[in-house]
Amino acid sequence: MAKRELNGSEIIIQCLLDAGVDTVFGYPGGAVLPIYDEIFKQNRLKHVLVRQEGGAVHMAEGYARSTGKLGVVLVTSGPGATNAVTGLADALMDSMPVLCLTGQVPTHLIGNDAFQEADTTGITRPCTKHNYLVKDVNDLARQLREAMYVATSGRPGPVVVDLPKDVLIEEAPYESPDKKKATGHRTYKPRIKGDAKKIAEAVDLIAKAKRPLFYCGGGVINSGPRASKRLRELVGLTGAPITLTLMGLGAFPASDRKFLGMVGMHGTYESNLAMHGCDVMVNIGARFDDRVTGLLSEFAPGAKKIHVDIDPSSINKNVAVDVPIVGDCASVLGDMIKLWKEGKPKQDKKAVAGWWKQIDKWRARDCLKYKPSKDLIKPQFALQRLYEATKDRDTYITTEVGQHQMWAAQFYQFDEPNRWMTSGGLGTMGYGFPAAIGVQVAHPKATVIDIAGEASFLMNMQELSTAIQYRLPVNVFILNNHYMGMVRQWQELLYGSRYSESYTDSLPDFVKLAEAYGATGLRALKPDDVDPVIEEMLASDKLTIADIVIDETENCFPMIPSGAPHNEMLLGPADEAGKPVSEEGMVLV
Amino acid sequence: MDTIEKHTIAVLVDNEAGVLARVIGLFSGRGYNIESLTVAEVDAEQNISRICVVTSGTPMIIEQIKAQLDRLVPVHTISDLTAEGDSVERELALVKVKGTGNKRVEALRIADIFRARAIDSTNNSFVFEIAGKTDKIDAFINLMQPLGLVEISRTGVVAIARGAKGL
Numbered sequence: 001m002a003k004r005e006l007n008g009s010e011i012i013i014q015c016l017l018d019a020g021v022d023t024v025f026g027y028p029g030g031a032v033l034p035i036y037d038e039i040f041k042q043n044r045l046k047h048v049l050v051r052q053e054g055g056a057v058h059m060a061e062g063y064a065r066s067t068g069k070l071g072v073v074l075v076t077s078g079p080g081a082t083n084a085v086t087g088l089a090d091a092l093m094d095s096m097p098v099l100c101l102t103g104q105v106p107t108h109l110i111g112n113d114a115f116q117e118a119d120t121t122g123i124t125r126p127c128t129k130h131n132y133l134v135k136d137v138n139d140l141a142r143q144l145r146e147a148m149y150v151a152t153s154g155r156p157g158p159v160v161v162d163l164p165k166d167v168l169i170e171e172a173p174y175e176s177p178d179k180k181k182a183t184g185h186r187t188y189k190p191r192i193k194g195d196a197k198k199i200a201e202a203v204d205l206i207a208k209a210k211r212p213l214f215y216c217g218g219g220v221i222n223s224g225p226r227a228s229k230r231l232r233e234l235v236g237l238t239g240a241p242i243t244l245t246l247m248g249l250g251a252f253p254a255s256d257r258k259f260l261g262m263v264g265m266h267g268t269y270e271s272n273l274a275m276h277g278c279d280v281m282v283n284i285g286a287r288f289d290d291r292v293t294g295l296l297s298e299f300a301p302g303a304k305k306i307h308v309d310i311d312p313s314s315i316n317k318n319v320a321v322d323v324p325i326v327g328d329c330a331s332v333l334g335d336m337i338k339l340w341k342e343g344k345p346k347q348d349k350k351a352v353a354g355w356w357k358q359i360d361k362w363r364a365r366d367c368l369k370y371k372p373s374k375d376l377i378k379p380q381f382a383l384q385r386l387y388e389a390t391k392d393r394d395t396y397i398t399t400e401v402g403q404h405q406m407w408a409a410q411f412y413q414f415d416e417p418n419r420w421m422t423s424g425g426l427g428t429m430g431y432g433f434p435a436a437i438g439v440q441v442a443h444p445k446a447t448v449i450d451i452a453g454e455a456s457f458l459m460n461m462q463e464l465s466t467a468i469q470y471r472l473p474v475n476v477f478i479l480n481n482h483y484m485g486m487v488r489q490w491q492e493l494l495y496g497s498r499y500s501e502s503y504t505d506s507l508p509d510f511v512k513l514a515e516a517y518g519a520t521g522l523r524a525l526k527p528d529d530v531d532p533v534i535e536e537m538l539a540s541d542k543l544t545i546a547d548i549v550i551d552e553t554e555n556c557f558p559m560i561p562s563g564a565p566h567n568e569m570l571l572g573p574a575d576e577a578g579k580p581v582s583e584e585g586m587v588l589v
Numbered sequence: 590m591d592t593i594e595k596h597t598i599a600v601l602v603d604n605e606a607g608v609l610a611r612v613i614g615l616f617s618g619r620g621y622n623i624e625s626l627t628v629a630e631v632d633a634e635q636n637i638s639r640i641c642v643v644t645s646g647t648p649m650i651i652e653q654i655k656a657q658l659d660r661l662v663p664v665h666t667i668s669d670l671t672a673e674g675d676s677v678e679r680e681l682a683l684v685k686v687k688g689t690g691n692k693r694v695e696a697l698r699i700a701d702i703f704r705a706r707a708i709d710s711t712n713n714s715f716v717f718e719i720a721g722k723t724d725k726i727d728a729f730i731n732l733m734q735p736l737g738l739v740e741i742s743r744t745g746v747v748a749i750a751r752g753a754k755g756l
Contacts, residue, residue, distance in 0.1 A: 121606075121607055122607075122610070125607065125610060125611060125614055126614050126618050129662070130661075130662040131607075133606065133607075150662055185662070186603070186665075187603065187662065187663060187664060187665050188662045311660065312656045312659065312660070313653065313656035313657045313659075313660050315656070316649055316652055316653070316656075317653055317656075320649060
């Protein structure tokens with residue numbers, strides 16, 4: 001294609017279109033007016049107008065997580081950029097590919113404390129995978145392409161491109177990239193293929209294991225649907241049990257008997273005890289997060305550990321492993337399957353059968369059971385009903401952060417990847433609703449449900465206006481207990497039930513709130529209301545808020561208290577008194 | 590259990606705005622130690638700078654530091670000079686000493702022993718230039734202390750691997 005002279009704003013739109021971007025989540029302002037003018041003049045790139053920039057990043061995350069594609073954000077300088085920071089930190093922790101374009105004051109004003117100036121690259125440096133300040137329009141296209149490459153390759157993450165206003169106006173020759181030529185980077189070259197020797201060592205370890213366990217995470221999902229498929233195959237071949245992290249849910253079907261449920265602080269009893277008792281742990285795309293490991297010194301004491309991760313810095317960070325494999329999950333899983341099939345290893349079938357017998361004993365404890373109630377809605381019950389009503393639909397679930405998030409992880413069953421969007425690493429309250437909007441934008445026909453707590457929902461409920469504007473029939477399923485439930489649970493457990501500032505007074509009437517926006521508002525006050533409310537919510541073709549008023553006192557179990565090892569799990573309220581939290585545990589978060 | 594080791598790490602980076610802030614931010618953000626840090630452009634044509642950082646930590650932390658550095662987008666190569674065979678390290682210091690009479694003579698005598706050069710002198714002061722290993726410079730400064738030490742300016746460590754092979 002011939003070179004054309006384009007201005008900076010046109011170059012940005014063209015670069016995004018050339019990269020296959022179809023949607024941008026953004027909010028205009030002085031510094032980005034030239035880009036908005038170009039957006040006005042075209043109709044190929046869709047712009048979703050958010051109500052606060054923080055919402056835009058979460059929408060892009062929801063869009064990215066549910067499609068596997070890049071999520072794109074466009075905000076103005078100064079407050080536009082600083083409002084986006086929480087979302088960027090969230091995307092970094094959860095490895096979400098996000099490109100965030102920020103406006104900036106013109107280059108000659110940078111450093112002068114100009115109106116709406118902030119040191120955006122300085123502020124976002126520690127909460128992005130990489131960032132750029134474009135100083136010359138001639139570098140713009142190259143830096144944008146680089147930014148998109150960095151955001152989506154290797155371990156994905158957020159990348160900021162800061163755009164001074166003069167760069168948006170000046171002209172430079174533009175040429176669409178050669179589709180046949182792969183984009184790359186001079187220095188950033190993530191390793192895809194794992195080391196063959198290490199992979200062979202890993203396969204050998206798995207084959208010889210008496211008590212094997214797969215422990216997999218969000219890396220499998222980020223690696224694409226192929227990775228999840230191969231994970232199923234490998235787990236099937238080995239006959240080993242598997243547990244998933246919060247971020248990994250959906251990477252392996254929850255309906256498969258080999259799945260032990262989620263691992264970690266609020267994971268299942270069988271998962272955590274299997275983690276503690278296994279002799280070979282196969283970590284694929286998880287990062288030994290403190291919410292998973294519990295007390296590090298007593299973490300999986302008898303296990304040889306294999307760790308597959310595309311990010312070398314994830315390996316040996318928290319837990320020293322025996323077989324480190326740097327590479328893409330799908331690629332390494334493919335190599336493992338190939339080796340396994342070629343080698344047809346002889347397993348210790350008897351030992352593995354014994355391991356399963358032990359696991360079934362743990363399973364028989366039925367750690368997720370709760371006391372049903374005739375008068376009060378138990379959150380677990382509400383989620384079980386929601387799952388039953390939506391499991392056969394094309395459903396995507398997002399969550400906010402807190403008790404409801406853990407209950408959703410425990411009670412909603414995911415059989416497919418990319419169906420579950422939650423803020424795992426940063427734990428950002430207010431994530432779920434904008435994320436759900438992003439998902440719905442990407443999947444207009446699907447059923448999208450934000451399983452929310454009332455406190456989290458209040459943090460980004462301004463986006464109701466966005467959802468209404470674009471006629472997005474998102475469902476907000478609020479498990480309303482009038483408390484910041486997880487805060488209250490910890491206060492109950494650790495601070496003598498002194499509920500300091502964890503009760504939310506003056507909540508809005510969520511039904512009327514919905515109606516104020518022209519949305520549907522529903523409420524369930526007793527268990528018998530739950531099914532009809534869900535039914536009505538699913539039947540509605542509009543944005544719906546379902547206010548499910550739940551038992552205020554319900555706590556989330558099972559639970560590994562801070563600073564405790566996996567085998568000291570609390571199964572229910574009765575366990576609490578007997579196992580006080582250690583002093584060391586008190587200082588942990 | 591794990592002993593604290595001191596490592597000298599050389600890093601080749603793109604000489605672009607913010608790259609030093611990225612490296613320093615990584616160390617402060619993750620709580621790693623910086624004992625010394627030097628940076629300068631080494632290849633103007635390729636636009637490459639070399640950072641030399643002396644850090645300390647357990648072997649696991651040192652491995653983490655290297656992996657984290659390697660993960661930064663503008664980083665080309667990193668080399669743990671302490672772990673990867675022999676290397677030479679040098680530091681340069683400018684040391685200002687004030688004094689008259691015997692102390693002045695003594696300062697000059699010690700400077701001679703350490704092969705430090707006086708690069709500025711007045712009736713009652715010297716500025717010495719000394720290059721060498723960090724401990725040699727420490728020793729020189731210690732000896733200057735009672736002789737009227739006024740001010741020190743040190744470059745921090747620069748290091749390079751021995752032998753014919755380049756980074």
